[in-house]
Amino acid sequence: MDHGSEFEDGLKRSGLKKTKQRTAILGILEESQLPMAADQVFIQLKEKGIPANLSTVYRILEALAEKKLVNKLSIVGDNRGLFELNRMAHxxxxxxxxxxxxxxxxxxxxxxxxxxxxxxxxxxxxxxxxxxxxxxxxxxxxxxxxx
Amino acid sequence: MDHGSEFEDGLKRSGLKKTKQRTAILGILEESQLPMAADQVFIQLKEKGIPANLSTVYRILEALAEKKLVNKLSIVGDNRGLFELNRMAHxxxxxxxxxxxxxxxxxxxxxxxxxxxxxxxxxxxxxxxxxxxxxxxxxxxxxxxxx
DNA sequence: AGAATAAATGCGCATTATTTGCAAATTAAA
DNA sequence: TTTAATTTGCAAATAATGCGCATTTATTCT
Structure with missing residues (x-):
């Protein structure tokens, strides 16, 4: 039984159930050096062969942001939400x-x-x-x- | 013949035609101490009795942002664009x-x-x-x- | 391990925010 | 004021996100 990365472990701590979609999304955000939009995350999931629905991606990202595992942000000239792993070092x-x-x-x-x-x-x-x-x-x- | 405010004059300088909607929108932004979303601007226009269409409001705000007469921005947790008059003093x-x-x-x-x-x-x-x-x-x- | 329970996901549709095409109206120029 | 170039209104199209409910899955309990 392998335990996930430092960040994936955050799921337990935050009381969120550990599902393959959530672990995968945290993994994807961890790999990405830059904030990602929901649909980019969705595409990555597909590429990794992980089944997921776009609404679920939105829900997961919101939930992770709620628990402070990820930060939700937005930049000028791009009207959609972006999410990045909360590496504490902001x-x-x-x-x-x-x-x-x-x-x-x-x-x-x-x-x-x-x-x-x-x-x-x-x-x-x-x-x-x-x-x-x-x-x-x-x-x-x-x-x-x-x- | 009265000339507009310091900010309304920016229209000429930027090569945008001076229409009542544009002048009114600049006026509204000038009065507002805080950034506004398109639909808030739209409502203010109505209240002032100035006919305008919401799409036009969007187009005008975009155009003004393009010309740097206004700044487009967005804040976390609010997924819509906000616009504020560019008062230079940022x-x-x-x-x-x-x-x-x-x-x-x-x-x-x-x-x-x-x-x-x-x-x-x-x-x-x-x-x-x-x-x-x-x-x-x-x-x-x-x-x-x-x- | 298997059953019970609470939470999470998929799916289709609802909403909200924003954009676009095109005809009609308006502005600035001549 | 006629013209030429923009701009606006309107309706319909997208894009981004949220929601409800039936089904599936992760944990807890035995």
């Missing part, structure tokens, strides 16, 4: 406005700021979302000629 | 995860960070989106009792 993305490519950013410059904000507003800060937008070298090149 | 929001209330934050702690990132990635940074999530005092109170 991430930020650099998004190219030209080709829409998404790159993860390492360092987060906001810890101190949040403290200050808590003091100032009496909110309990739970987290934040930071994405940075710009143009990647390739798209810069195209713009220089094109436009 | 804004960040503090979102309550309980009641979903949105509050604007004044100061932006990211200027220096962007410089560094540009150098590091060769991207041309155009801007960023930062939202901070937490629980407002009221919702904190509820949680303390409830849950």
């Amino acid at each position: 991430r930020h993305y650099l998004v190219c406005l030209g080709c829409k490519k998404i790159t993860a950013i390492e360092h987060c410059p906001l810890e101190d700021y949040e403290k200050a904000l808590e003091a100032e507003t009496s909110y309990k800060i739970a987290g934040h979302k930071l994405d940075i937008y710009g143009y990647c070298p390739k798209c810069l090149e195209k713009r220089r000629k094109g436009s | 804004r960040h929001y503090l979102v309550c995860l309980g009641c979903k209330k949105i509050t604007a934050i004044e100061h932006c702690p990211l200027e220096d960070y962007e410089k560094a990132l540009e150098a590091e990635t060769s991207y041309k940074i155009a801007g960023h989106k930062l939202d901070i999530y937490g629980y407002c005092p009221k919702c904190l109170e509820k949680r303390r009792k409830g849950s």
Whole structure:
């Protein structure tokens, strides 16, 4: 009997039953370095030969987000929900406005700021979302000629 | 002949024709201190007695975003696009995860960070989106009792 | 292991958010 | 004001997501 990855184990801890769809979805998110939309996850499941229904994928992703095993997010110019594995070390993305490519950013410059904000507003800060937008070298090149 | 507000004038500059729907929408966004969804804008138009079709509202908001007169954004847990007037002074929001209330934050702690990132990635940074999530005092109170 | 129980999934359909095609109306230019 | 180019209205198409209920599956209990 093999136990799943560090992340798949989260299912038990969160009181969710361990089903093949859920384990598979966590696996897929774990492999992906970037956030995924429900239908992308769905396609991956198919490719892995795991039977699943799109509604189920939505339900699972919502449930995982509820339990904080994954984060639900959305980026500008893309009106659908994206999901990423909650690796605790939270991430930020650099998004190219030209080709829409998404790159993860390492360092987060906001810890101190949040403290200050808590003091100032009496909110309990739970987290934040930071994405940075710009143009990647390739798209810069195209713009220089094109436009 | 009266000329519109600072923001309505942006229409000419951007090469968009000045129609009553567009001017009205810019006006509505200008009055609103918070980002609005297409259907909220639509309702405001009705209330002001300005005839408009929801598709037109979507098209106008998209067009204005295209021309950078407004910013299109989206926040976690709300899967629809939100639009706010581009006041150049960019804004960040503090979102309550309980009641979903949105509050604007004044100061932006990211200027220096962007410089560094540009150098590091060769991207041309155009801007960023930062939202901070937490629980407002009221919702904190509820949680303390409830849950 | 087998039965009981609670939870999860599949499937088809309902909704909500957004987009599109095309004819009619409107704006800016001449 | 006639024209040419946009823009709008309307209706119908998509896209993304959610829901209800019968069936299946994961855990618990024996």
